[in-house]
Amino acid sequence: MTYTNIKELTTAILFVPLLAFAAAPDTKTSIETRHGRVDVSADTDATHLLVAGKKIATIGAGGASLFRIPAVTEREYIVVQGSRPGLHCQYSYRLLALSDSAPKVSKEFGECLDLGGAGMAGAEPVVHLNSRVDPEAGVETYQWEGDDVILVFESPTLCGAAGFLAQKNAAPVKAPLASRVKGPGRLQLLSAPDTNCAMHGVFVVPGDSVTASLASDGYVYVNYTNPKSGRKVQGWVPRERLSDL
Template structure:
């Protein structure tokens, strides 16, 4: 009798396990990163070797990765973009990337790109996002810039340095000065020329001094793209300088 009872109990337990909901047996994804975007909450949840990308709690993509990080690309346009950086620490190539597009419609996810590269920066080229990826062997050389066009991400251009990539993008996005204006350099000390509208992008040995005359042609935030001709040697240089160092801008 005891053996018969045990057999019946075992069958019941076996049936209960076999027909238990899969959700009760699977581990819930652990949220590793999240961003509150204008068009919804973006999260990454990881289980085992998979990273799940969710928008407002709905899974829209899964990638093979130990973890993933999220980075917002600043945009004033209707659409907004999030960079997903997938991490695979056990491999020689640690990172790859996806772009997530958010709008009033359904979210879109790009294909993976930029394997074996490190994230250097990002920006917008008009209405399209651009992601700058560094060479991990040397973070200041061999920068690749990827742009989302249509339904695909393409390698848009390559630059010798991150400052070069940022400067190229800044010139594409900058607005013209209402009229090319000749200005005098004001303020104390040398005025350093920059290869991009960023004080970390100094052009070694290229500077002007108070009283020198420059002509500005483009504007980007607090910087202008200016041209200078040395009155003695005739040498011409151009680059970005802070707007507030010029007398009439």
Template sequence: MTNTHIKTLTAAILFVPLLAFAAAPGSTDSIETRHGRVDVIADADATHLLVAGKKIATLGVGSASLFRITSAAEREYIIVQGSRPGLHCHYSYRLLALSDSGPKVSKEFGECLDLGGAGMSGAEPVVHLNSRVDPEAGVETYQWQGDDVNLVFESPTLCGATGFVAQKNAAPVRAPLASRVKGSGRLQFLSAPDAGCAMPGVFVVPGDKVTATLASAAFVYASYTNPKSGRKVQGWVPRERLSDL
């Protein structure tokens, strides 16, 4: 998995492929939402952001792209990716929140980074940004909190970032629940509730006993202690591979 891969996750944080609409100078592009159409209009002097035909912000960029974050909540969210052609720091970002009480635009964030993924963490959107130029720079995770966007986590990998958010938002199991691994073959531990986030060499086998403490859709966060070495490992596993869940 590359740092720039936009993933579809099945965790508490749900990522979906982003639908992009780019605005070039002299053009208008839009996304239809439940709260009105969102447009970016680039002219010779600036790029403007409009909601339901009303200009709500002038962006200090040469052009912009719109990315929808799918949400089942009353609020809808759009990522506005601004582009400054010719500069070393190509992109910057804003989040647009749409609701019955009116649109809100966040402060600018994530300058010089690329869009790695986005989705909902509970009722709030999360955006993962990284760098194509320097993949070792890691991933910055931003979340809408209250009326603005804040940096909430930094991780070397996208899996690490999504794992952090998933643990933060997962539902506790009623009580730490001991279960046996069922099915056939190894049960791979994952650093995030996503099959693409395997922890190399960390697995259990049918009959092993694990303890689940958190639940997130089709996954649980579980721990296993080797009865011989005493070594303890923790990670996400599909709940369907555990008994009593």
């Protein structure tokens, strides 16, 4: 995983690993889509959003950057990050939906926060925002529902937000659900299907019996109960480390 730019994933993956956004992302002012080219154009008074050369919205900002959200449907989504250089609250956001019908732009949301990640929750786009100035403030997850963008989840960490989105998109594991850990050495549990999201001190070892319930892009979500202490833990692990799955 790279920490210096945003990944544009293939349509087989429904969410962008949040830690890919941890450093300042590459900025784009133009993106080619199936429904026409999207551009931002700034003049002395405002920044304008254009689709296929036609102005569809005016953003009261000093500039804007565009980030694509890969989707598996015909509709495409773009995050529009407006900037206000010199102000304490530097960023605000809009979502742009592109389809065979007229483009649709959401209301402004997420003022004063930084872009932490973006992806799809089912058929709807979600955007994760956090604060680099105050990392303890946590992560806010916004989803476009109907005509509004609403706050749907809050997490103390980027990994927590990634885990939330992964569980919403993951597919149920087919029987058999019970499995045993295989391979060399202890198996670290993860709070999200991402090797950067280790749950420190939470692991299983070869031969341990776990129960898998969800699958997401080579990872499965498992539950484990310690037979001696009765302590229960759950998390994501690579599917290849489990037998009978």
